[in-house]
Amino acid sequence: MTDDDTPPGRRRAPSGRVSMAQVAALAGVSGQTVSRVVNDSPRVDPATRSRVEHAMAELGYRPHPAARALRTGRSQTIGLVVTTLATVGNSRMLQATAEAAEERGYALTVVTAAGADGVSRAFHRLEDQGADGAIVLNEASALVPASDRPAGLRLVVVDAADGAGLRAVHSDHAGGAALATTRLLELGHTPVHHLAGPADSFAAAERERGWRETLVEAGIEPPPAVRGDWSADSGYAAAGAFAAASAVFCANDQMALGLLRALADAGRRVPEDVAVIGFDDVPDAANYRPPLTTIRQDFAALAQRAVEALAADIEGGAADGAVIGTTLVERESHAPR
Structure with a gap:
């Protein structure tokens, strides 16, 4: 690290939030090109995209969430609805889902709920917060058919049967x-x-x-x-x-x-x-x-597929459910009779 704690290879950015104009100036492109890169537009050739991304990294540029939401109509936030985090499976799924959401560029909001009414309230709370969709875990998934679901909130259920228009992801x-x-x-x-x-x-x-x-x-x-x-x-x-x-x-x-x-x-x-x-x-x-x-x-594959299915639905792609395979791990607690 240098004396001013700026990482080697990164320019010290001006005070305050770095703007698209500053990124454009460093990359030698227009502000519109930077906007296209930020919004993952296919209308940018790979060499230009790489130059812009390097400039963004060098200046420490981060897209403004509110501005992006206005442009795209999406908050880049998804919910995780669960009845309890006390079970091992649910806690491991929380960790794996948080990691998968981060990789996909989504923030995660966790809501606990009891009963179908609680799940309904969780859905409406997420809708009020502008969440783009929600993943529903295990015990909460069984309560979804009896809940009041906002029409615009996209859902993926984990450990539930397919049906009622829901996309389901579960282990075999x-x-x-x-x-x-x-x-x-x-x-x-x-x-x-x-x-x-x-x-x-x-x-x-x-x-x-x-x-x-x-x-x-x-x-x-x-x-x-x-x-x-x-x-x-x-x-x-x-x-x-x-x-x-x-x-x-x-x-x-x-x-x-x-x-x-x-x-x-x-x-x-x-x-x-x-x-x-x-x-x-x-x-x-x-x-x-x-x-x-x-x-x-x-659990990592289960969360990855759930996030991928939800993100595809949010972003207008093909969103299918999935069954994730399981394997036998042999140790010392079994033996021939």
Whole structure:
């Protein structure tokens, strides 16, 4: 750094906000050309665009948000609507969505809401703030059909079924559950038991469906699913229902963590006495005791596709939903029967 803290290679800009005219003068182009570059117009040849972008970087030019909104009719702000940030999946999606939005040039506003009325209020609040659209996460997605949606607010729902004119992006929950169940069957565990998530969760229902269909296709009658609430406490409390089980597929890693502790308290060894597979691959899964075999969701890809679909809709492009694949991560919590 120089004595005046100006980064090497960057000219010290005049005091105050740098103007388009200053960028144009440095780049040797017209102000209209700078405006076209700022608004990503295709009517600028690559060499000129590069020269203007270098001038913008050298002067530290930043487009004025209000002026850009007047020109384009867009605020470059999107909302994220969620019922809770307490779950691991939602908090990881928040981080991944914030990063994906930043890469695409959008600011992110987070709104928490409870119930369909709360989701309706969240939508109208975002509309009042001039948001261009919103991504709705997981539990909140199920409330969208019953909510009051502003006609001009574009939406993408995460972890919800397609329909009602909504674009949906979700992980392949059923396919991941099938991978876990198939692996346990291959190791000789019959039947495979299931610690399911909440009954009103799309992700939980899809994971239960994948588990159930895999057993049926193998000619095995699925045992009753035991339902938790995604928390480690509910996994611990459910352990008594698996007293005779040799294998349990858990709908998320947090419930698997509680189950592992309960099994250890009961003197049952994992994986020697009971094989356990989770879902999500949370950052701490490799440090569970034993390290947890699990299904990995690609939260970064999920958020990227959600932001891409919403941005395409806002910007007038093709906006399609997507199903993001899942993978089996094998560690030490499963073994042959």
